[in-house]
Amino acid sequence: MEIFSWLQYDFMKYAFLAVLIITPLFGLMGTMIVNRKMAFFSDALGHSALTGIAVGVVFGVENTNLSMVVFAIIFALLLNQISSRVAASTDTVISVFSSFSIALGLAILSRGGNFSRYSSILVGDILSITPEEILYLAFIFAVTFVFWLLGFNKLLAVSLNRTLAKSRRISAAWMENLFAVLTALIVMVSIKWVGILIINALLILPAASARNISEHMREYHFFSVLFSVFSGVLGLVVSYYVNVATGPAIVILASVIYFVTYVWGRKNNL
Amino acid sequence: MRKMIKPCGLHCIKVKHLGVELGQQIILEDINLHIHCGSLNAVVGRNGAGKSTLIRAILGEMAHTGTIEFKDRENGRIQKLKIGYVPQTLNIEKQTPVSVYDMIASYHSNVPVFLMKSRKMKEQILECLKIFEADNLLNQQVCNLSGGELQRVLLSMAIMDSPNLLLLDEPVSGIDQNGMELFYKTIYHLKEHYDLAIILISHDLDYVKRYADKVILLDKTILRQGTVKEVFESEAFAEVFQVRPKGSVRELGILSERLNSSGKDIDNFQQRKEER
Numbered sequence: 001m002e003i004f005s006w007l008q009y010d011f012m013k014y015a016f017l018a019v020l021i022i023t024p025l026f027g028l029m030g031t032m033i034v035n036r037k038m039a040f041f042s043d044a045l046g047h048s049a050l051t052g053i054a055v056g057v058v059f060g061v062e063n064t065n066l067s068m069v070v071f072a073i074i075f076a077l078l079l080n081q082i083s084s085r086v087a088a089s090t091d092t093v094i095s096v097f098s099s100f101s102i103a104l105g106l107a108i109l110s111r112g113g114n115f116s117r118y119s120s121i122l123v124g125d126i127l128s129i130t131p132e133e134i135l136y137l138a139f140i141f142a143v144t145f146v147f148w149l150l151g152f153n154k155l156l157a158v159s160l161n162r163t164l165a166k167s168r169r170i171s172a173a174w175m176e177n178l179f180a181v182l183t184a185l186i187v188m189v190s191i192k193w194v195g196i197l198i199i200n201a202l203l204i205l206p207a208a209s210a211r212n213i214s215e216h217m218r219e220y221h222f223f224s225v226l227f228s229v230f231s232g233v234l235g236l237v238v239s240y241y242v243n244v245a246t247g248p249a250i251v252i253l254a255s256v257i258y259f260v261t262y263v264w265g266r267k268n269n270l
Numbered sequence: 271m272r273k274m275i276k277p278c279g280l281h282c283i284k285v286k287h288l289g290v291e292l293g294q295q296i297i298l299e300d301i302n303l304h305i306h307c308g309s310l311n312a313v314v315g316r317n318g319a320g321k322s323t324l325i326r327a328i329l330g331e332m333a334h335t336g337t338i339e340f341k342d343r344e345n346g347r348i349q350k351l352k353i354g355y356v357p358q359t360l361n362i363e364k365q366t367p368v369s370v371y372d373m374i375a376s377y378h379s380n381v382p383v384f385l386m387k388s389r390k391m392k393e394q395i396l397e398c399l400k401i402f403e404a405d406n407l408l409n410q411q412v413c414n415l416s417g418g419e420l421q422r423v424l425l426s427m428a429i430m431d432s433p434n435l436l437l438l439d440e441p442v443s444g445i446d447q448n449g450m451e452l453f454y455k456t457i458y459h460l461k462e463h464y465d466l467a468i469i470l471i472s473h474d475l476d477y478v479k480r481y482a483d484k485v486i487l488l489d490k491t492i493l494r495q496g497t498v499k500e501v502f503e504s505e506a507f508a509e510v511f512q513v514r515p516k517g518s519v520r521e522l523g524i525l526s527e528r529l530n531s532s533g534k535d536i537d538n539f540q541q542r543k544e545e546r
Contacts, residue, residue: 035366057297073424149382156368156376156383160360160412166331167355168377214367215411221384 006240014134015126015193015246018230021137023202025144027228029183029221030207032152036159036182040091041050041079041201044098045095045184048075050105053118058108069188077102106237124195126236126246140189144182155179156217195247205254206231212258212265221243226258272401281341283308283351283435283467288336290320290327297323301490305467307434310457312472312482314501316510319489320488321471325437328469329355340434354433356424356465358440366413370404371395373412374427398426402456425456429464436460438470449475454481466534475511 001005006012052075056067058210079097083090098162109118158165158172183203191199210223235250242249273306275417283301289296291341298320307310313321327334329399340351360544362368372383374395381388390407399405402422407415415423429435438457445453478498485501493506501507 035368037363096336150380150383152384153376153380154380156372160362160368160373160376161357162330163331164328164355164357164360164377166326167353169330172379211365216367216369216409217372218386220367244426 006237011127011129012240014129014131014235015236016233017134018126018129018137018193019139019227019236021134022186022193023206023228023232024225025186025211025227026202027206028144028148028206028221029186030203030226030228031185031210031217032155032159032179032193034207034211035156039204040077040094042183042187042203044094044101045072045076045187045198046191046196047098047102048072048105049121049188049196050109050118051075051101052105052188053106053121054105055091058156059091064262065188065192066125069185072184072188074179076184077177080176080180098224115121121192122196123192123245124191124198124247126132126193129193140185144186147178147182151175151178193247194250195245198247198251201254202228202232202249205251205258209254209258209261212261213268223261227254227261231257280464281434281467283327284337284341286337286339288324288327288334288338290323290332290334296490298327298334301492301493303486303492305435305464305469307467308461309483310461310468310470310481311486312470312478313486313488314478315476315488315493316474319453319510321488322439324488325355325469325471328435328437328440329353351435352430352433354430354436355426356421356438359413360420360424361415364413366411368408368425370399370407370411370412370415371409374423374430377427378430389413392428394415395426398430399423400423401429402426417445418452421445421449421453421515422456425460429466430458432464432466434466436468438468440470440472448535450477457481 007016033039038224048071052068052071054063055061055071056064059067061067071214074089075097079094082097083093106115109115116140154165154170155175157168164171187203194202206228207220207224209227214220214223231250231253235253236245236246238253239246239249283305283307285301288298288301288303290298301324302413303311306435313324315321325333325342326332328338338351344492362371371387371392375381375388375391377381378394379388379391380390383449396405396408399408399422402425403423404426410419412420412423428438440453457468457470458481462467469483474481479502482498484493484495485498487501487507487510488511489505494501494504509511
């Protein structure tokens, strides 16, 4: 069929599969990130990818993906710890760490003037994805979905009131750390294809749009996943025909959805 | 939810030598309490006296020294204490798509609320909401509830699995005078008809005077505890609230208003701190 002509290339098939796996995850995780006002947190996580790669380079790790993931997990847990202890506002603390980590990453990677080797990670390239990497994605998808099934209620409980959660014997620290680690994992496995600059938009926009028009959790998740998958797939196709980078195309579509839902929600008093 | 029964008066909760330290700072020390089922115990004290800390320590959210025991008075058997907690506020913004069902089910059910609504859970929740005439709120968004409505929903949630002890942080904002009256009447009703003990942090001495069975005056440690009369006429009370012993009702009114408004600031401040 003419409409699916873009699927005749293998790299497009892989990209399509990757988008189908990763966008529902963004939709799911986004709901909690927005609810918990963690937008800045996930943004900082994205930035820490550079440092992760840099650390890998310094220690001579062959697979910088690994050092990136490990660093991001440590970074996420550290941020969680510090923002719960330090008296300054969370925003400030995250900002300090985020700036430090990105500066460190840039400094190390730009030594000797070969930063251009790494600049692709800023914008990302979804067409470079390999079948093996799609398997990783599928694995993360399964883990996240199981976590969501078993832990979402507790996560919501903790976000509403920690002391109340405690009275129901729900461990706030555990849930928060697990969530942070999972967010770090997802951001790291998808950053190569989406790019540091816009990965946060994909986490935040679908959930923020869904929030505009939802009244309860089922609607919220349904719309968030729907918007995420829709803008992902359409963004991929549009980027193919218009010949622009895929990440930005997806983000533009997701933003348009946000504005439409915003107006629609205001009109209908949601 | 258990059927309404008269309090048996045979259970008691004993707090022995409870203390809380935060770093070098002693926040609570040597707290000894003896709480009977079917009694309404009001904790009063100036801001920063450790009232909220006491609740958080009893809930186990803050590490503490000393023990908390729940005993059957007849045979001295120690049982597991079930605690219901009613927070002052929730950490929820406008436009958050969390319905009353979502909220209660998230604390009480394992069926993921983002996927489906469990009919069994829904019926249980409705049953509890009915006690506080809040069953019409089941599908409302939590962030759109008025202060009084939210309080009733939180109360329903707290008594859902028949706690032995109910811990309440009295609301200081978003509830008008009628709402407060209703709140205290509801608490009183609970105490009379259910087999549980209530510990209430109160900022309103006027209501405490009218409804509490026992008053606990707190300032780092328990300065004085006993009946309303005993505590309100004590020297310690006069010192903390700077009234002459046997202060007139009018004075108390003014005082409680003052306490109320300063209480708001502190609690907002603490809420902000917790949000971080």
